[in-house]
Amino acid sequence: MGNDQANKNLKIVLFLCTWGPHAAFQQLQDKDCRIPAQVKMVRIPCSGRVSKALLFKPFEMGADGVVLVGCGSGVCRYGVGSITAEKNVADTRKILDLLGLSRKRLRLGAFSPEEPQALLDFLNGFIEEVGAIGKSPVIRPVKPEKHNDHSLAIKEIIQKHDVYSCQECGKCSSACSLTLAGKQYSPRAIANAIIGGKVDDPQVQKDVWACLTCGICYERCPSAVNFPEFIRDVRAVIKSAQGNGNEAHGGFFGSLSRTMTSPEIKGNHWNWLPEDIKTDSSSKVLFFGGCAPYFDIFFKNHLAPSTLDSVSDSLRLMNFFDIHPRVLDDERCCGHDLLWTGDRENFLKLAKLNVDAINQSGAEEVIISCPEGYRTFVKDYPQAGLDMQFKVTHIHEFLEREISKGSVGFKSLDRKITFQDSCRLSRHMEMAEPARKLLARLSPLSFTEMTDSGAGAICCGNCAWSGCDSFSKALQVKRLRQARETQGDLLVTSCPKCQVHLRCAMKDPFFGKDLEIEMMDLTSVMAKTICWE
Amino acid sequence: MQKLEVIITGFGGQGIVLAGRILGQAASLGDHKESTLIQSYGPESRGGACSAQVIISDGTINYPYVRQPDILAAMSQAGFDKFVNDVRPEGFILIDQDMVKVKGLERDYFAVPSTRMAEELGRKMMANIIMIGFITAVTQSTSLEATRQTVSASVPKGTEEMNIKAFNKGYDYGLSLLKARDKKASGQAGALA
Numbered sequence: 156m157g158n159d160q161a162n163k164n165l166k167i168v169l170f171l172c173t174w175g176p177h178a179a180f181q182q183l184q185d186k187d188c189r190i191p192a193q194v195k196m197v198r199i200p201c202s203g204r205v206s207k208a209l210l211f212k213p214f215e216m217g218a219d220g221v222v223l224v225g226c227g228s229g230v231c232r233y234g235v236g237s238i239t240a241e242k243n244v245a246d247t248r249k250i251l252d253l254l255g256l257s258r259k260r261l262r263l264g265a266f267s268p269e270e271p272q273a274l275l276d277f278l279n280g281f282i283e284e285v286g287a288i289g290k291s292p293v294i295r296p297v298k299p300e301k302h303n304d305h306s307l308a309i310k311e312i313i314q315k316h317d318v319y320s321c322q323e324c325g326k327c328s329s330a331c332s333l334t335l336a337g338k339q340y341s342p343r344a345i346a347n348a349i350i351g352g353k354v355d356d357p358q359v360q361k362d363v364w365a366c367l368t369c370g371i372c373y374e375r376c377p378s379a380v381n382f383p384e385f386i387r388d389v390r391a392v393i394k395s396a397q398g399n400g401n402e403a404h405g406g407f408f409g410s411l412s413r414t415m416t417s418p419e420i421k422g423n424h425w426n427w428l429p430e431d432i433k434t435d436s437s438s439k440v441l442f443f444g445g446c447a448p449y450f451d452i453f454f455k456n457h458l459a460p461s462t463l464d465s466v467s468d469s470l471r472l473m474n475f476f477d478i479h480p481r482v483l484d485d486e487r488c489c490g491h492d493l494l495w496t497g498d499r500e501n502f503l504k505l506a507k508l509n510v511d512a513i514n515q516s517g518a519e520e521v522i523i524s525c526p527e528g529y530r531t532f533v534k535d536y537p538q539a540g541l542d543m544q545f546k547v548t549h550i551h552e553f554l555e556r557e558i559s560k561g562s563v564g565f566k567s568l569d570r571k572i573t574f575q576d577s578c579r580l581s582r583h584m585e586m587a588e589p590a591r592k593l594l595a596r597l598s599p600l601s602f603t604e605m606t607d608s609g610a611g612a613i614c615c616g617n618c619a620w621s622g623c624d625s626f627s628k629a630l631q632v633k634r635l636r637q638a639r640e641t642q643g644d645l646l647v648t649s650c651p652k653c654q655v656h657l658r659c660a661m662k663d664p665f666f667g668k669d670l671e672i673e674m675m676d677l678t679s680v681m682a683k684t685i686c687w688e
Numbered sequence: 689m690q691k692l693e694v695i696i697t698g699f700g701g702q703g704i705v706l707a708g709r710i711l712g713q714a715a716s717l718g719d720h721k722e723s724t725l726i727q728s729y730g731p732e733s734r735g736g737a738c739s740a741q742v743i744i745s746d747g748t749i750n751y752p753y754v755r756q757p758d759i760l761a762a763m764s765q766a767g768f769d770k771f772v773n774d775v776r777p778e779g780f781i782l783i784d785q786d787m788v789k790v791k792g793l794e795r796d797y798f799a800v801p802s803t804r805m806a807e808e809l810g811r812k813m814m815a816n817i818i819m820i821g822f823i824t825a826v827t828q829s830t831s832l833e834a835t836r837q838t839v840s841a842s843v844p845k846g847t848e849e850m851n852i853k854a855f856n857k858g859y860d861y862g863l864s865l866l867k868a869r870d871k872k873a874s875g876q877a878g879a880l881a
Binding site: 431468472474560562684688 | 800861867868871872877878879
């Protein structure tokens with residue numbers, strides 16, 4: 156019983172369905188049973204309504220264990236609640252494993268009103284089990300300080316990006332993806348409202364959060380006002396003042412990223428790695444995989460994306476060239492999404508942890524396949540003043556470098572392809588060309604560009620898991636129509652998020668099969684067809 | 689005693705003699721072996737047939753002419769046709785694939801698009817340096833470091849960086865070609881298992 160003292164300090168959150176099990180819980184209270192004091196009960200209308208984001212949120216706040224207790228399968232008052240709860244718990248447990256928090260910290264139970272004792276035993280058993288793993292390594296993030304007056308900070312941001320040089324020509328509004336999707340929206344108007352001191356105006360703030368930061372306005376701006384970075388910095392100020400995030404998916408991905416800021420977390424980022432892929436823990440080349448493993452689990456039930464393919468096929472291509480890179484088990488989120496949703500503090504924490512881990516590993520070159528990760532490593536980490544003792548290469552650059560050495564060919568591909576640019580590569584990094592050089596090496600039936608391509612491409616409709624609305628959908632639909640117009644049957648992508656977002660639009664029941672087109676990451680297409688000649 | 693007889697052949701103006709000189713110098717000054725160079729070109733030296741004969745040996749070389757080449761690097765059809773039948777059975781035949789058509793050659797050979805690669809690098813005249821890189825990778829007649837340094841010391845001042853780039857390109861191409869052959873021989877031609 157030596158663990159009793161340690162177990163007393165555990166923090167357990169119990170989500171309890173109000174229908175069946177709550178009655179059992181009440182009986183325990185009525186009979187004055189000793190309900191473990193560690194358990195903090197939250198009464199909920201149905202276990203199926205506790206989303207993955209909600210199941211995960213307590214872990215971000217430092218909980219040691221979470222229990223979701225509902226009604227048994229078939230007894231659910233709403234029919235599908237129990238089944239949904241089972242799926243949500245199963246997926247969230249996988250995510251906990253990846254994170255290195257252990258799946259055992261989350262458990263699902265089902266009890267009827269007649270089973271108070273069984274419920275009590277269940278809770279006690281869970282506490283024992285969590286006690287055996289120990290306290291959670293997650294440190295509860297500090298709430299951002301409240302700044303009452305941020306006019307000075309805003310003024311500095313305006314100066315930093317020289318927003319004053321806006322000539323009000325309106326090229327940004329005529330190019331803005333959101334405006335073209337029909338939204339009443341104008342980057343120029345936002346910039347000038349903020350210059351005019353109206354940053355606290357609710358409409359201005361709404362617009363600041365709605366921006367996709369896709370960068371097409373910057374691409375077109377004759378005065379070169381970097382509007383996306385301006386918006387990013389303004390968000391950091393208004394977020395610290397009001398804590399508003401505008402996150403999609405219940406804020407799950409923000410929670411996930413913030414959880415990874417705890418230095419003690421030892422992740423299991425590569426526990427899914429297929430056996431045919433070779434890695435080498437002493438290699439001078441490190442592959443940074445990014446968040447795709449989380450995406451595939453999170454969206455499994457509804458979009459079933461396979462964004463993980465871009466990661467494993469990048470690794471396979473590296474293996475093809477006899478490079479067996481090192482991977483970091485406790486690789487963390489690069490912080491891109493936090494940075495672009497105004498959470499600069501936590502971004503910095505992640506950045507520092509990643510850079511320290513890579514510096515310590517002794518790797519000389521880091522190869523990244525995710526466009527967001529690449530931008531963050533190449534632009535934002537150095538801007539944050541981090542000392543990186545390694546060079547960063549995008550997988551497209553790496554492939555071009557290796558393939559141009561010669562003796563590599565591509566088998567013919569029996570598909571008509573078109574290509575979706577990622578905003579981070581094509582505009583932010585001005586790297587639309589490397590992907591096209593690679594595409595030109597392939598031998599598909601045909602390769603046709605969409606009406607808008609390269610630096611002028613239409614965005615996939617969302618950025619940093621925030622601000623998803625009907626205009627995002629309109630954009631996605633427009634983009635998919637362009638893809639279909641090429642008469643192609645394979646949409647080649649370069650960003651995992653493009654795949655998630657475009658697939659979401661394809662699943663729209665109102666469009667039926669009108670928008671459907673198969674998607675595959677460029678690295679996967681190459682891995683399938685590459686061969687030594 | 690190890691002795692290597694090399695013929696580099698092409699048109700006058702392709703830098704064939706320079707290539708031979710670099711190879712021989714790399715062997716003697718860099719790898720501390722003995723080497724000789726004989727250059728021969730016909731009356732039409734600007735654009736006509738041209739060849740450089742190099743001998744690399746661990747011991748004294750008594751006769752500087754090549755009798756049976758171990759290595760033939762051909763950058764023109766005429767040169768290829770003239771020497772191809774003299775090459776030792778276990779020797780290497782290297783060609784610029786855009787300048788030479790092998791026509792019914794019944795033995796193994798190594799091809800590199802050196803002229804095309806040089807054009808892509810911006811200077812057609814560097815094809816010879818690419819060929820040297822290719823010879824170094826495929827035949828290992830001279831060591832990588834010695835050859836690279838000799839290239840750097842033999843080209844006009846100010847063009848060293850460019851020529852080293854060309855050399856590396858040829859060298860990488862050679863390595864890649866050897867790797868491709870290995871991979872195909874071991875049955876792993878693609879990226880997927």
